[in-house]
Amino acid sequence: MRPWVPAFDAELRADPRLALLPGRYLAAFDDGRGDVAGLGADVGLLALDAGTVALLLAGADTGLRAVPQDAVGLALAATRAFLDERARQGGTAWRLAELSAGGARIAGALGGQRAEPVPVPPSPVTGPAGAVAQSDGRTALVAVVPLGRLTATQADLLAATAPTDLQVTPWRSVVVPDLADAAAAAELTAARLVLDPRSAWLRVTACAGLPGCARSLADVRADASRAVAAGALPAAGARQHWAGCGRRCGRPSGAVVDVVATGQGYRIGSGT
Ligand code: SF4
DSSP, rough: TTTTTHHHHHHHHHHGGGGGSSOOEEEEEESSSSSGGGGSSSSEEEEEEETTEEEETTTTTEEEEEEEHHHHHHHHHHHHHHHHHHHHHSSOOSGGGGGTHHHHHHHHHHHHHOOOOOOOOOEEEEEEEEEEEEOOOOOEEEEEEEGGOOOOHHHHHHHHHOOOOEETTTEEEEEEEESSSHHHHHHHTTTTOOOOTOOOGGGGEEEEEOTTOOOOOOOOOHHHHHHHHHHHGGGOOOOOOOESSSSSSOOOOOSSSSEEEEEESSEEEEEE
């Protein structure tokens, strides 16, 4: 499905009407392994087998099917139908899931035969890290970016390392695909990118905190970084989100321990 992404993107940029899409509109194209289909994207494609692709809307299977060559066209038709339905419902919805019966209405507007919908697999809460073997024998390096903040030096290094494109993942990592081997891993690690799948950085997220947010009671990024470096994460290193106040901006979905600044320290808890 790799060619689907630039094909979808090219059409998005070529059609002026699609510039009306809300900034949060998300497309997820899944080759069948189930890593992104469960992210609840507004429009999604999920390969069911080598010749069949399912159309997902707001993360649920519509029952509409396409052959791989027509899958991007179906996703684009659904995207245009979303804009029509959004306009009918007042034009303020940011996400397809905010529309009343949005998935059903859009699928109905597209028409066509429907198969029995399949369950959509849940997405993993953390992604891979390190060297991953591609199906064509080449190697992809998956570099986790601590707290999702890429420095200019790291960005330059990733760009210089990539023989083709770079892929930014939903798990705060950047993939360098199509490498002959994993030799570049040492240089990426030396630049403080994380290629060890056991690293605590795969489980730690944080809001902006001080000095970026005036509401924050602590420099949560610095404190979280110190805790990772010292091997002293709270909650025995469980998946955790550090926040400068009770709003907990950027909290990932799924089971996660909250580490919330109080002004005197941090309150550690889960789900409250
Ligand atoms: S959680 Fe609080 S401190 Fe952190 S970015 Fe949001 S408002 Fe600011």
